[in-house]
Amino acid sequence: MASVGSSVVFGPATFCAVTGGSRGLGRSIAVQLAGRLGKGSRLVLTGRSLQGLQETKRLVEEKCSNKLEVTLVTGDMEDSAAYPALFFDIFADAQPGAFKNALMIHNAGTLGDLTKKAAEHSDPQILHKYFATNLTSVIALTAKFMEVFSDAAVRRTVVNISSAVAVEPLEHHSLYCSGKAARNMFFKVMAEEEPDVRVLSYSPGPLFTDMLQTIKSCGVKMVEDGLKTMESQGLIQSPDDSAKHLLRLLEEDKFKSGAFLDVFDRFSL
Numbered sequence: 001m002a003s004v005g006s007s008v009v010f011g012p013a014t015f016c017a018v019t020g021g022s023r024g025l026g027r028s029i030a031v032q033l034a035g036r037l038g039k040g041s042r043l044v045l046t047g048r049s050l051q052g053l054q055e056t057k058r059l060v061e062e063k064c065s066n067k068l069e070v071t072l073v074t075g076d077m078e079d080s081a082a083y084p085a086l087f088f089d090i091f092a093d094a095q096p097g098a099f100k101n102a103l104m105i106h107n108a109g110t111l112g113d114l115t116k117k118a119a120e121h122s123d124p125q126i127l128h129k130y131f132a133t134n135l136t137s138v139i140a141l142t143a144k145f146m147e148v149f150s151d152a153a154v155r156r157t158v159v160n161i162s163s164a165v166a167v168e169p170l171e172h173h174s175l176y177c178s179g180k181a182a183r184n185m186f187f188k189v190m191a192e193e194e195p196d197v198r199v200l201s202y203s204p205g206p207l208f209t210d211m212l213q214t215i216k217s218c219g220v221k222m223v224e225d226g227l228k229t230m231e232s233q234g235l236i237q238s239p240d241d242s243a244k245h246l247l248r249l250l251e252e253d254k255f256k257s258g259a260f261l262d263v264f265d266r267f268s269l
């Protein structure tokens with residue numbers, strides 16, 4: 001592993017945006033990044049909860065000895081009409097010349113209604129909102145990132161926080177599975193088209209976060225029992241450990257652009 005601060009990925013002045021930075025894995029990624037980002041870096045955290053974002057910022061600043069600029073941007077990814085304003089705030093005053101690296105981490109995510117089977121998702125409004133949050137926002141934000149950092153002189157990296165269920169069907173998770181599968185393929189295509197950009201889809205493993213709590217109490221016995229089994233097998237990860245694993249993959253920089261890797265080193269797709 002490259003030593004902290006000397007890493008090509010995080011050492012020089014880096015622009016880094018993490019969606020869903022208000023809790024869970026996004027908070028862990030932000031805090032783990034804190035000690036690694038070089039002088040002149042900016043960390044942008046997004047989410048709906050300002051309180052959650054402020055707490056993440058506090059944790060980042062507590063850990064960070066150098067003065068890291070942390071910008072908080074609140075907004076709801078469900079509302080695609082609000083994207084122009086939201087994206088403007090994410091990249092506000094981001095002068096490409098000021099950064100040697102640019103890193104976009106698409107981490108925000110939701111499960112959708114787990115009580116429904118695949119054949120029961122009949123409401124197009126709900127589907128629209130689900131895919132706006134979990135797919136459209138990711139594609140549109142990536143386009144904005146590429147527009148702002150259009151110069152190949154800036155080392156650009158895009159990370160898609162994915163899931164094993166992108167490739168393994170899971171009952172009652174059809175929206176979640178299909179959203180993650182679509183994202184994986186979107187980024188595979190992008191990796192083919194943009195050889196100058198490093199692209200990684202990362203499955204963080206089952207994590208002790210609010211998302212897991214939602215699954216635990218979703219009211220569908222089969223889903224709840226599946227989670228209990230995973231818990232009893234010790235498969236649930238701490239978000240901090242999974243965030244460290246992701247940052248190690250980025251620092252080692254050995255992955256093929258567009259690859260799908262996971263915390264258990266099970267995939268190399």
Ligand SMILES: NC(=O)c1ccc[n+]([C@@H]2O[C@H](COP(=O)([O-])OP(=O)(O)OC[C@H]3O[C@@H](n4cnc5c(N)ncnc54)[C@H](OP(=O)(O)O)[C@@H]3O)[C@@H](O)[C@H]2O)c1
Nearest residue numbers: 020022024025047048049076077108109206207209210211
């Ligand atoms: N937890 C797991 O077991 C697990 C397993 C595999 C993959 N993952 C993936 O890891 C990522 C992080 O999951 P997590 O477990 O940390 O989830 P989490 O604890 O539920 O956090 C989700 C994050 O997404 C943000 N978010 C949710 N809906 C949003 C919306 N409409 N607009 C803007 N931001 C929104 C939340 O911020 P606000 O509430 O402040 O908006 C929060 O910061 C997700 O992509 C998830 O699919 C998780």
